[in-house]
Amino acid sequence: MTNRGYWRNPAVRRELIMILLLLLFCAFFAWQALIGAFVAAVFHFIFSWQRYRKIALMSQEIDAILHEQETMLVSSYQEGELAILESQIYKMTIRLRQQADELKKEKQYLADSLADISHQLRTPLTALHLVASMLQKPDLEIDRRRELVQEMCRLLSRMDWQIHTLLRISKLDAESVVLQQEVISLEDLIIKAKQPLAIPMELRQQSMEMDIAPGCCFLGDMQWSAEAISNILKNCMESMPEGGRITITGRQNALFTELVIEDEGSGIAPEDLPHLFERFYKGKNASNESIGIGLALTRMILLRQKASIKAENRQETGARFIVRFYEYNK
Numbered sequence: 001m002t003n004r005g006y007w008r009n010p011a012v013r014r015e016l017i018m019i020l021l022l023l024l025f026c027a028f029f030a031w032q033a034l035i036g037a038f039v040a041a042v043f044h045f046i047f048s049w050q051r052y053r054k055i056a057l058m059s060q061e062i063d064a065i066l067h068e069q070e071t072m073l074v075s076s077y078q079e080g081e082l083a084i085l086e087s088q089i090y091k092m093t094i095r096l097r098q099q100a101d102e103l104k105k106e107k108q109y110l111a112d113s114l115a116d117i118s119h120q121l122r123t124p125l126t127a128l129h130l131v132a133s134m135l136q137k138p139d140l141e142i143d144r145r146r147e148l149v150q151e152m153c154r155l156l157s158r159m160d161w162q163i164h165t166l167l168r169i170s171k172l173d174a175e176s177v178v179l180q181q182e183v184i185s186l187e188d189l190i191i192k193a194k195q196p197l198a199i200p201m202e203l204r205q206q207s208m209e210m211d212i213a214p215g216c217c218f219l220g221d222m223q224w225s226a227e228a229i230s231n232i233l234k235n236c237m238e239s240m241p242e243g244g245r246i247t248i249t250g251r252q253n254a255l256f257t258e259l260v261i262e263d264e265g266s267g268i269a270p271e272d273l274p275h276l277f278e279r280f281y282k283g284k285n286a287s288n289e290s291i292g293i294g295l296a297l298t299r300m301i302l303l304r305q306k307a308s309i310k311a312e313n314r315q316e317t318g319a320r321f322i323v324r325f326y327e328y329n330k
Contacts, residue, residue: 062089121162124155131155165293168227169279172300179221179304186216186250186257193229197237205243208233212250218257218325220305228301231294232261232309232321239265239319259323267313276311 131152135145171177190210201208236246240263249260268276275281277299280292295311302309302323310322 058089121159124159128152128155162293165231165297169293169297169300172297172304177224177304179224181219182222183217184220184222184225186218186252186259187212189222189225189229190248190250190259192222192226194233196230197233201237204237204240206237206240206245208246208248210248210250212248213252216250216252216257218307220307220325224301225305228298229259229261229323231298232323235294236261236263236265236319236321239263241265256324256326259325261321261323262314262318264316264318267317268311268319273311277309 131148134140135148135152140148187210190212194208233246237244240246244264246264247262249262251258251260272281277295278292279296281296282292299309305325307323307325309324312320312322314320
């Protein structure tokens with residue numbers, strides 16, 4: 001702070017007026033008192049000027065931070081009030097920078113996600129355009145036309161599932177979903193979760209076996225829980241060859257209700273296990289139609305219900321998914 005700026009400070013000018021009045025009052029009594037008051041005033045203004053100078057330095061540092069410079073508050077202020085103020089501003093600065101970094105990462109993540117989504121949707125759209133152009137041929141055989149129509153239905157179904165799953169994920173991200181807390185039978189949950197897969201599994205000649213102990217239940221949301229389990233079953237179905245079998249086991253103890261889903265597929269590559277539930281992650285043995293969002297949605301739903309999920313390989317061929325619901329009702 002310059003001397004001119006210091007004397008323009010209203011607080012300093014008020015103090016100056018008070019000190020001048022004090023000096024005039026002391027002059028009526030004794031020269032010694034006048035000298036003492038004058039010396040006290042000089043020291044007061046020296047210390048006051050130093051304090052305002054440090055405040056001005058702090059203001060300059062804050063201004064540098066606001067202009068995205070790398071300056072940090074490194075000054076050492078001895079006064080108690082200034083030390084507290086410096087500490088609070090330093091904490092605020094750290095927090096603001098953390099939020100700025102997080103926002104930058106979120107923007108980058110959003111950009112990457114949109115790129116992944118557009119890429120995944122562009123592939124079936126391109127195929128649909130190709131199928132539609134082939135269907136327009138007037139001399140196309142009936143059997144070939146039927147095959148193309150079936151392929152178009154498959155592509156449309158795939159796109160519908162992708163969009164549906166992405167919307168579900170976005171709702172959970174925005175925390176705009178209120179999950180219900182109701183008593184859910186584990187057997188009823190499996191029956192509801194496997195319904196969308198009945199026809200695809202029949203076409204693949206795949207089977208599903210259930211071994212659910214009587215009375216197994218938990219507290220949760222039936223609709224969202226079925227969505228989560230259905231994605232696991234879909235992953236198992238797609239990883240198995242024709243004629244494969246999915247085995248579902250359900251047990252309950254004093255701590256949790258456990259659901260174990262096993263398949264006879266190729267299993268999970270060891271390097272994929274730590275990333276299996278990450279969004280848009282495709283494992284080494286994933287099918288060509290996989291885009292890496294089904295299991296990510298499953299994990300999000302289960303975590304919102306205070307449940308856990310773990311994936312591992314069986315000793316035999318195939319994968320094993322272990323889901324535990326910790327809120328239950330006997």
